[in-house]
Amino acid sequence: MTAIEARPETGAKALPEAKRRRRVHPVIVIAAAAVLVVVLTYVLPPFRNYQLATVGAYFCVTAGLTVLTGLNGQLSLGHGALMATGAYTLALTQNKWENLPVSFAAAVLVTTLLGAIIGLAAARLRGPYLAGLTLAVAIVVPSVTSTFDETFNSDQGLSVYLNPPPEQYPMEQWQAWLCWSAALVVVLLLALLVRGRFGRDLRAVRDDETAAKLAGINIARTQVLAFVVSAACAGVSGALFAYLAQSVSPGAFPLTLSLFLVMAIVIGGLGSLFGALWGALLLVVLPTLSQSLGEQAGSQRLEGNLALIVFGVVLVVVMLAAPGGLASIPSRISRLIRRNR
């Protein structure tokens, strides 16, 4: 997870060779994170375990999105729709065959295919045009569910048939394990992928397309691949959400979800997988926080809208205080200390 540099740190001050060699290998970080998650699932009470599971589910999509937006510079406002694709595929296959691994595989496959289609179109588009295209995808989802209402059951959505977990494990613990297994696998693959040649290509295309082209990088292919990879991650995330909510409906994947995802990776720290983790955490914590704030203020009406305000305030504060996002704070602190020494 440490493999990716945040954008502001790249550029003029390249890392010294010595530092590069001392990087912790992603496998070690992931293994440590796995141990931490297992410990947490035994320590935390059930509701916190459920929230932990939700963080894991969000982590999949924010990690994929940060690779696309932070490392490759493509802005997507349609990742909520890709999550919906994964979720609906899981629901449909699960209700038909009742085999969770198969359903998960199908969800990832279908979302990846859709990602490839959008990615092919996206490779020809830049900046606001790409944002517009992905925005359209996000808006189309509810219409699809109501147009083909016999399959997707319109606004009411589908319920997902699930077998209960083995007797000896509480449901919430089981959910946390499943979500985090998926999240850690996704993040490990991403970390391995972006630390090699592919990662360099991504950054090169983001920073200067002409230079990248001169260096022999196939721009379109890199962009399409980046979109496909992040779509697959969104598919995993959507499938996990369908599993967690035991139901799928267009209301669970509104446009605001797509916007929240972009906001979360920006607050967390664009282009860093740690930033994606912070983003995922915020997506769970901030709405809860704003709800309890609303309750304490005695207002029952504001809660839903309060979450938006809190998100906005956090965004402004973080961008002012730490332009690199939350993930850049530790290195900023250490730089400050070094400068004062």
Add this chain to the structure above:
Amino acid sequence: MKRITTAALSVVLLAAATAGCTNDGGGSTPSGSTNVPGVTDTEIVVGTHMPLTGPAAGGYSKIAPATKAYFDYVNANGGVHGRKITYKIKDDGYNPANTQTVVRELVLQDKVFAILNGLGTPTHTGVLDFLKTNRVPDLFVASGSRSWNQADKYPGTFGFNPDYTVEGKILGTYIKENLAGKKTCFLGQDDDFGRDSLEGVQKILGPVAAKESYVTSNPNVGPQMGALKAAGCEVVVLATVPGFTALSIGTAAKIAFKPQFVVSNVGADPTTVGKTLGAAAPLMEGLVAANYLPLNTDEANPWIQLFKKVNAEHNGNAEFDNNIVYGMSVGYLFVQALQSAGKDLTREKITEAVQKNGFQGPGLVPLRFSAQDHSGYAGEQLTKVENGKAVYFGTPYTTDDGDGPVTAYQGQAVTPPQSGVPTA
């Protein structure tokens, strides 16, 4: 070193953040001698999920505060068996994913005794299994879906509203008896609500001349009303939520289409619909609908007098509409169930008490609860909008969601007790 420091710092921060979350919960109530979640010697904690914000909040967001106001009134009068009722209201914005989270929060963290009057078919469907595995009583769901009436599969779940099919049969009977020979059509929400309602209407009338559906995410019923006009409909049955009742009536007027509207009670509250229509509110004149609770405008009704008093004392004198009547009626029924369950309150005892039934409250017709039947009210009476107010006419009808006959109900309505609080 920087990388390692970053990693270590982040892990510590994450752990601290999560640990912080664990401690700030603080909602768990210490159980009394009975060791029942949410019940102590002095308090009963129950929770609900409602759309207080979002597309479905219009009107419905007033229900839970009204229920809470009634509980405050009961608490001010000594509570139930010496216990005060605490009602935790969580906003789910009518989003099933949020419902999952807030219901888990209520059950696992706040340790509520029961979930009361959770609103919405798509939202509540997702938590049925969770509530069942945790053995949480799931009382008086705020929706007329037949899903709540599965006593074998979900023994703790009970409905409140009459089933949409029951309602459809009663609306159909009205059309058969009063508007015979007119071309009848149907506009419904594209989910269980619309489908179940249509099934009820067609059980009585046979196939309708034309049927259309809408989704709440697309606030435009122009094409649907146009199609109904083109089909020459003279009567249009609406299975719509309040916003879409207003939209349908307004759109029809715009294209000079003037059928007799017959509306489900879910979307027929004249206060809510009238507010949406604004200056066009007189279009509602003559609208036929159904209901099963006293009407907010019926000042002479002792229930309305009681609820108005509670509304003034404990609900900040909110605008008194049928959503408030609904919310307080739910509160009254829950207090009746608590009284009947007795002093040694357990989750099993409240379920048994509800199944034993025999509750007489504001409703015009009896509740149907039994060991096999978990659906709510058994029927409805018809209303008509006259001078901007809905008024009852005829007698109440009862029926079932199958092929049973629609029969007039002869029983008499009861009056509330002097104190306004039901006794055991």
